[in-house]
Amino acid sequence: MNLSPLPTIMLEPLVRAALLEDLGRAGDLTTDAIVPKDLWATTVLSAREPGVVAGLDVATVAFRLIDQNVDVKVHRADGSKVAPGDVIASVSGPAQAMLTAERTALNFLCHLSGIATATASVVAAVRGHGAKIVCTRKTTPGLRAVEKHAVRAGGGSNHRFGLDDAILIKDNHIAIARGIRPAIERARVSVGHLVKIEVEVDTLAQLEEALALAADAILLDNMSVDELRQAVAMVDGRAITEASGRITAATAPTIASTGVDLISIGWLTHSAPILDIGLDYHVL
Structure with a gap:
């Protein structure tokens, strides 16, 4: 599928508002207390049920708004069909940033992939x-x-x-x-x-x-x-x-x-x- 991504300038305000809502007045208390600032990690976004992917650009913005050093490698682009266990993307960089952005990134990715999956079923x-x-x-x-x-x-x-x-x-x-x-x-x-x-x-x-x-x-x-x-x-x-x-x-x-x-x-x-x-x- 040839699906053009939305411009980042359209996505940033949505994601920024969601991150600010989550960070509140004191930031990520749990991650900041437990995870060392210099710790780097790699993560894998993977499907747990069959469906169609959507929202990877939005999830990427969530990680990078917290830390520009986070690197996202897409394995299954928006519009791709996935089965349980399929790796959608890998994310690497500062562990603090990834943990802080995790819920916002997943909220968008799971919601938008749900819409794509429902649409594909009717199509x-x-x-x-x-x-x-x-x-x-x-x-x-x-x-x-x-x-x-x-x-x-x-x-x-x-x-x-x-x-x-x-x-x-x-x-x-x-x-x-x-x-x-x-x-x-x-x-x-x-x-x-x-x-x-x-x-x-x-x-x-x-x-x-x-x-x-x-x-x-x-x-x-x-x-x-x-x-x-x-x-x-x-x-x-x-x-x-x-x-x-x-x-x-x-x-x-x-x-x-x-x-x-x-x-x-x-x-x-x-x-x-x-x-x-x-x-x-x-x-x-």
């Missing part, structure tokens, strides 16, 4: 269909960039990154605007030609109205499989179709078989379980 479930698996804005506050990167590591794609890169007209927008037509018309005169407009619909009647107004994409919210098939036929390639609403790896194949272009899943980022990854030390 595998719909293989053979044309639908892409995409995440949503249901992300951990402050971690959206790295969580969406983890979705890409798992073979998924990203929906909009925030409120500022596309228009998504949802049910409350429609209610306040008093209809799909005024909502789309107001949106269209307010943004430039490069901004896409997507409309959420939950009935075929709403879909027909959105299509008549040339929406770029249609979010088919909580529709049955039969309704999704009818919706895809009605759209007939005139807009991007997106299915959403309590979709799992078990239900995704049937939904993908309806012909929708996208399947959006919020739990990939807000509820995916971690991937268990350990860090073992060998004193030099």
